[in-house]
Amino acid sequence: MAQLIDDDPRIIEFDVRTDEMLVNMGPQHPSTHGVLRLVLRTDGEIVSEVEPHIGYLHRCAEKIGENLTARQWIPYTDRMDYLAAMNMNLGWSLAVEKLMQYQVSERARHLRVLIAEMGRIASHLVGMGAYGLDLGTFSPFLYAFREREKILDLFEEACGARLTYSYITVGGLTADLPPGWLRKCEDFLDQFEPIIKEYHALLTTNAIFVKRTANIGVMSPELAIEYGCSGPVLRGSGVDQDMRRDGESIYTAMYDGYAFEVAVMKNGHYPRDHQYPPVPADAVIGDCWHRFFVRMLEVVQSMDLVRQSIDRYSACKGPLGEPVKLTEKIPAGDAYLETECPKGQMGFYLVSDGSAIPWRVRARSSSFSNLAVTHELCRGCLIADVPAIVGSLDIVMGEIDR
Amino acid sequence: MRGPGFLEQLETALPGSVAGSRLDALDPWIEIEPSRLVDVCRWLREKSEVRFDALECITAIDWFEPDSKKAAKATWQPHTELVYHLWSTASRVSIVLKVKLPRWKGDVPGQLPEVGSVTGVWRGANWHEREVYDLSGVWFTGHPDLRRILCPEDWEGHPLRKDYEQPLEYHGIRGR
Numbered sequence: 001m002a003q004l005i006d007d008d009p010r011i012i013e014f015d016v017r018t019d020e021m022l023v024n025m026g027p028q029h030p031s032t033h034g035v036l037r038l039v040l041r042t043d044g045e046i047v048s049e050v051e052p053h054i055g056y057l058h059r060c061a062e063k064i065g066e067n068l069t070a071r072q073w074i075p076y077t078d079r080m081d082y083l084a085a086m087n088m089n090l091g092w093s094l095a096v097e098k099l100m101q102y103q104v105s106e107r108a109r110h111l112r113v114l115i116a117e118m119g120r121i122a123s124h125l126v127g128m129g130a131y132g133l134d135l136g137t138f139s140p141f142l143y144a145f146r147e148r149e150k151i152l153d154l155f156e157e158a159c160g161a162r163l164t165y166s167y168i169t170v171g172g173l174t175a176d177l178p179p180g181w182l183r184k185c186e187d188f189l190d191q192f193e194p195i196i197k198e199y200h201a202l203l204t205t206n207a208i209f210v211k212r213t214a215n216i217g218v219m220s221p222e223l224a225i226e227y228g229c230s231g232p233v234l235r236g237s238g239v240d241q242d243m244r245r246d247g248e249s250i251y252t253a254m255y256d257g258y259a260f261e262v263a264v265m266k267n268g269h270y271p272r273d274h275q276y277p278p279v280p281a282d283a284v285i286g287d288c289w290h291r292f293f294v295r296m297l298e299v300v301q302s303m304d305l306v307r308q309s310i311d312r313y314s315a316c317k318g319p320l321g322e323p324v325k326l327t328e329k330i331p332a333g334d335a336y337l338e339t340e341c342p343k344g345q346m347g348f349y350l351v352s353d354g355s356a357i358p359w360r361v362r363a364r365s366s367s368f369s370n371l372a373v374t375h376e377l378c379r380g381c382l383i384a385d386v387p388a389i390v391g392s393l394d395i396v397m398g399e400i401d402r
Numbered sequence: 403m404r405g406p407g408f409l410e411q412l413e414t415a416l417p418g419s420v421a422g423s424r425l426d427a428l429d430p431w432i433e434i435e436p437s438r439l440v441d442v443c444r445w446l447r448e449k450s451e452v453r454f455d456a457l458e459c460i461t462a463i464d465w466f467e468p469d470s471k472k473a474a475k476a477t478w479q480p481h482t483e484l485v486y487h488l489w490s491t492a493s494r495v496s497i498v499l500k501v502k503l504p505r506w507k508g509d510v511p512g513q514l515p516e517v518g519s520v521t522g523v524w525r526g527a528n529w530h531e532r533e534v535y536d537l538s539g540v541w542f543t544g545h546p547d548l549r550r551i552l553c554p555e556d557w558e559g560h561p562l563r564k565d566y567e568q569p570l571e572y573h574g575i576r577g578r
Contacts, residue, residue, distance in 0.1 A: 055552040060537070060561050098428065225455050225491050227526035239491060246494045335428050336487055336498070338458065347459055347487065364459035364487070372529040401552060 018044045025386065027056050033130065033390070034397030036371075042383060050378040050386065052371055057401035065361030070096045070350070071170045071326050073361065077348075078164035080363060081399040083126050084342045086119035086155070088399075089168040091339040095348035096170045098250050099335035100328075105321040108172040109254055110313040115158070115168060117302040117309065118185075122151040123342035124295045124302075127394040131292060132203055134391035135212050140202045147195060150188050157181060171324035182310055189303055196300060204296060205277045213289040214282035217377040217389035221286070227376075228369040231344030232298065233393055235264040236291030243340035251339055258308050263297035265290070270297055288392035295394070298342075327356045343367050343394055363402055367395040408452075415449065416441055421502070431485075431498035439501055440518040440544075446488060447523050452495060454488040457524040460531060461485040462538035466505060466564045480505050482515055482540060503540065519545040537562040 026037040035056035041049040061080065065073045070092075077092045078085040090112060097104070104112070129144030152162045158177055159167035167174055203209045219229070224237040234241060242262040244255050261271035265285055270276070276297070283289040332354035338347040344366025351360040370393045377389050409432065413420055419438035424431055434442050446454040463483040467473035473480075486499040507513040514535075519542035520527045531542045532551040539560030542548055550557060559566050569577045 055550075055554070058552040060552075062537070063561055063566075226524050228456050228458055228489075228524070241491060241494075248496075333428060334485075336459070336496075345458070349459065349461055349485070349487070351463055360461070360463045362459065362461045368529065368533075369526060372526060 020048070023383075027053075030133065033395055036390075036395070036397055036400075038374075038386065038390070040378075040383065040386065045382050045384075047378055047381050047383055047386060050375045052374055054368075054371070054397070054400050057397050059402070061402045062361050062363060065358060067357065069327055069356045070330055070358060071324065071328070073358075074166045074169050075164060077363075078166055079398055080365070080402060081123075081341060081343060081346070081367070081396045082163055083396055084119045084123035085163065085165050086115050086168060087123070087339070087341040088346065089166060090116050091337070091341060091346045092348050093168055093170045094251055094254075094339060095335055095337040095350050096330065098248070098337050099330055099333055099350055099352060100170075100324075101331075102171060102324070104172045105316075105318055107313065107316040107318050107320050110309050110316060111173055111177065111320070112168055113254060113258065114185075114306055114309040114313055115155075115173075117305040118151055118154065120302045120342045121299050121306075122148050122155075124299050125151075127295050127342070128199065128203065128292070128299075131391045131394070132209075134387040135209060137203075137206075137209070140199065143195075143198060143202060147192055150192075154181065154185055154188065157184075169323045170328070172321045174323060176320045182314060185306070186310065189306060193303065196296075199296065200277050204293060205280075210280045210282065210289065212384075212388050213292060213392065214280050214287060215284050216288045216385050217381065217392060218284055219286045219373065219377055223373065223376060224286070227373040229344070229373055230366050230369065231340065231342070232263075232291055232294040233344060233370045233373075235262070236294045236392075237286040238265050238290075240264045240266065243338055243345050247340065248337060251337065255305075257312075258305055260301055260305055263294050263301055275300075288388050291392045291394075329354065329356050330358065338364070341366060343396060343399065344370055346399075363399075365399045365402060367393070367397075368400045371395050371400055408450075411450065412442070412445065415445055429496070429498045431500050433500045433502065436501050436503055436517050439499070440520055440523065442499070443486070443488075443520045443523045446497070452490050452493045454490045454497060456489040456491055457520065457527050457530065458487040458489050458496070459485075460527065460534050461487075462534045462540055462562065464505070464538060464562065464564045468565050482538070484517065484534070484540065486520075507541075514539050514541040516541045516543050518543055519548075521545055536560070539563060 021042050023040045023042055025040055027035040037053040039051045040047050061076045064076055074089055077088040081088050125144040125148045129141035132140035156162050159165050219237050221237045221239045224234050240262055330352040332352055334351040336349040338345045346366050347364030349362035350358050353359045378386055409423055419435055419442050420432060421435050422433040465478050466480045467476050482503045482505050484501040489496045503515040503517055507515050519531055531545055534540050535548055536550040536553050537560055571577050
């Protein structure tokens with residue numbers, strides 16, 4: 001036993017038994033990413049149980065959806081994952097289009113890819129910066145927001161809003177890009193590309209960051225799948241799944257002809273990993289560090305997709321097409337569609353009775369499923385690891401509580 | 403999941419569990435007898451050729467029209483429908499299970515309809531079932547901890563039911 005204690009400095013904590021204590025973390029704790037309350041059952045520094053309490057942002061968006069037409073609900077999807085509102089608009093639009101059997105024009109398709117991937121970069125930048133905040137380092141957040149602002153400026157120019165866009169809509173997009181936008185977007189990509197190195201220096205290879213995240217909150221692929229985890233959380237556990245490639249044809253058709261590799265570790269290697277810093281020796285697949293690193297890889301992957309979509313979009317000379325009428329009737333039936341949002345697989349389910357107003361609207365939130373696994377990951381960890389684990393899931397409360 | 407013979411395999415393995423199906427629908431679905439739901443889910447996860455290892459979503463749809471004039475024209479009888487969206491990570495296919503329940507158990511208003519919980523099949527079903535219970539009022543028997551999840555614990559009623567009425571006040575906060 002003495003040998004063991006010498007080897008692992010954490011084991012000494014287990015030997016010191018104190019009284020059990022219930023500690024409330026949140027709902028206004030800075031590292032809970034919104035109004036999430038965690039009840040921790042602790043013994044000294046060791047957490048034996050974590051129970052998330054959610055619902056502080058609940059406004060029953062699904063009920064609201066039963067009283068509006070399909071297109072009128074678009075602004076409500078903005079307010080679910082407000083950090084990646086473009087991707088939420090896209091998910092709902094595609095689900096409605098699936099039931100309507102509607103196909104958007106080629107030009108709209110490529111513009112949607114462009115906008116959705118820019119949205120992914122913007123969301124992952126917050127995920128990365130805020131994760132630094134959770135672990136007690138402030139500067140990465142500022143670096144991340146410096147670049148995110150530029151993306152928001154571009155979005156503002158395209159649709160007028162900086163947070164809740166309602167830009168992608170059923171039947172296409174509300175407007176085409178203004179003249180000169182593509183040039184600005186390319187300029188942004190050119191100056192953003194070298195900056196990725198800064199992020200890797202600030203966090204990925206930072207010794208303190210690695211100590212706080214490597215081998216912490218390890219999630220096995222089986223556990224991740226059983227809980228319905230998705231997105232970077234699932235891929236961080238080494239499960240090769242990305243709806244952009246594996247999803248339903250109406251969604252994968254959007255990415256037809258685009259070249260990208262799913263950011264997941266295969267045979268001990270990430271795609272094109274010679275360009276990135278090596279995986280730290282302590283990191284094991286499925287831990288916080290890998291979940292974070294997958295997001296960093298996806299930023300580069302999305303930049304590549306944006307470049308491809310700019311070329312294709314400019315080559316499309318046809319019209320963008322008009323969105324469907326606000327009061328367009330939806331054929332009776334039901335359709336479920338999952339899209340790959342930055343946080344994970346966001347599913348929208350629509351049941352129609354043939355009128356313009358859906359009979360039932362359902363949003364399957366990726367963050368909801370990702371958060372549900374917290375109590376499994378936090379069992380037996382240190383209190384200081386709880387923000388590291390919750391932060392690595394990159395949740396957005398607006399989407400969980402709906 | 404459009405594979406031929408899939409439905410036959412299910413019927414052979416668990417006779418009498420399938421109540422109907424539409425495999426040519428936009429999302430192919432199978433309707434399951436409520437009493438056999440947990441068995442079917444376990445079979446789909448552990449025994450079937452395609453292992454459905456992930457539960458993506460549980461939805462409850464309230465088929466009820468509060469307006470009596472419109473209700474007379476409805477083509478369906480009032481009921482609650484549960485929809486389970488399953489996904490197979492290895493085969494990358496999905497399937498939809500539907501279960502029809504009465505709106506109230508024994509048609510007594512206030513008595514929630516009951517169906518078996520699938521938390522024993524997928525642990526991730528825990529929160530999804532809590533959400534359905536909270537918002538649509540379906541009691542999952544065998545659930546380890548069936549409490550409200552999004553609404554406060556002392557909230558009354560189930561908001562996603564079509565005959566739900568918003569409370570006039572809640573702890574001194576004005577409602578309507």
